[in-house]
Amino acid sequence: MKFSCTFETSSERIRLVNVISPLLKAGYKLISQRQEPSENGGNIIHVVASSQGDKTQADLIDDISGIEGCTLFNLEIEEDTVSSPSAPVKKALDEKSVLAAIGAQYPDITGVVRQYEASMTSDNQATALHELGRKVGGGIYQRDYALGSPLKMSTAISRELVPALKAFSRVKAKGNSITLVKCPFCQSSGTTHSGCHFVVGYIEGFLTSNPAVGRVSVEETSCGAGSTNVCEFIIW
Structure with a gap:
C-alpha cells in the first residue's frame, strides 16, 4: 500500500x-x-x-x-x-x-x-462526515449521560452538550446557539468547511439520543475555515 x-x-x-x-x-x-x-x-x-x-x-x-x-x-x-x-x-x-x-x-x-475527510472525494465528504459525527455523538451520549435523568433540550445543551464539546474546543453557548472557538475540524481546511459537517452530525446524534429531546436539526450558520476558526451552529 x-x-x-x-x-x-x-x-x-x-x-x-x-x-x-x-x-x-x-x-x-x-x-x-x-x-x-x-x-x-x-x-x-x-x-x-x-x-x-x-x-x-x-x-x-x-x-x-x-x-x-x-x-x-x-x-x-x-x-x-x-x-x-x-x-x-x-x-x-x-x-x-x-x-x-x-x-x-x-x-x-x-x-x-x-484523515477520513481527506480520503474521500469532495462529493462524498459532507454526507460521510455528518453520518460519522451522528454515530460518535450518539455514542458519547449513551456512554456518559444516558444513565442520568433525561434533560429537556435547553438544559441538555448547557449541562451535557457543552461539556461534551469542550473535549475538542473552547465552547460558547447562548440559548440554542453553539460556538466553537478555534474549531479543530476546519483548522487546516483553507476555504472549505466540510470538517464542520462532523460537528453538525455530532450535535444531532448527541441530542437525538436523549429521549427527552428527540429529533433535532442543526445548521452551521457561520464557518471560520481559512480565517478565524470560529464556527457557529444553531439547534432547533
Whole structure:
C-alpha cells in the first residue's frame, strides 16, 4: 500500500524528523519527504511512503494518528492493482475502522476525522462526515449521560452538550446557539468547511439520543475555515 500525506505541525520545533521517525519505526518505507514553513508558525511536511508486510488502512490510521503535534490535512492511498500498479486512486477509509480508531483515541480524534475527510472525494465528504459525527455523538451520549435523568433540550445543551464539546474546543453557548472557538475540524481546511459537517452530525446524534429531546436539526450558520476558526451552529 503506497500513500502520500501532508501534515501541518503545531510549532516550528516539530520538524520533518519528528514525522518520519515514527513512520520508520512503524515499518513504513519512505519514498520521498519534504518540509516547508507554514503560515501559522509551524511546518508543512509532505511524505510519500509505502507499507511493508500486511499493513491495513486501519493500521495506517493508528500509525499516523500517533504522530504527536501534527494535523493531517491530506491523505491519498494508491490502490494496489496488477494491471496498473502505479495508478494513484483516492481511496475512502472504511467507516468501521475510523470509528474503532475514534473509540480508542477519544477525545483526541481531530486527526482521525481529518484523515477520513481527506480520503474521500469532495462529493462524498459532507454526507460521510455528518453520518460519522451522528454515530460518535450518539455514542458519547449513551456512554456518559444516558444513565442520568433525561434533560429537556435547553438544559441538555448547557449541562451535557457543552461539556461534551469542550473535549475538542473552547465552547460558547447562548440559548440554542453553539460556538466553537478555534474549531479543530476546519483548522487546516483553507476555504472549505466540510470538517464542520462532523460537528453538525455530532450535535444531532448527541441530542437525538436523549429521549427527552428527540429529533433535532442543526445548521452551521457561520464557518471560520481559512480565517478565524470560529464556527457557529444553531439547534432547533
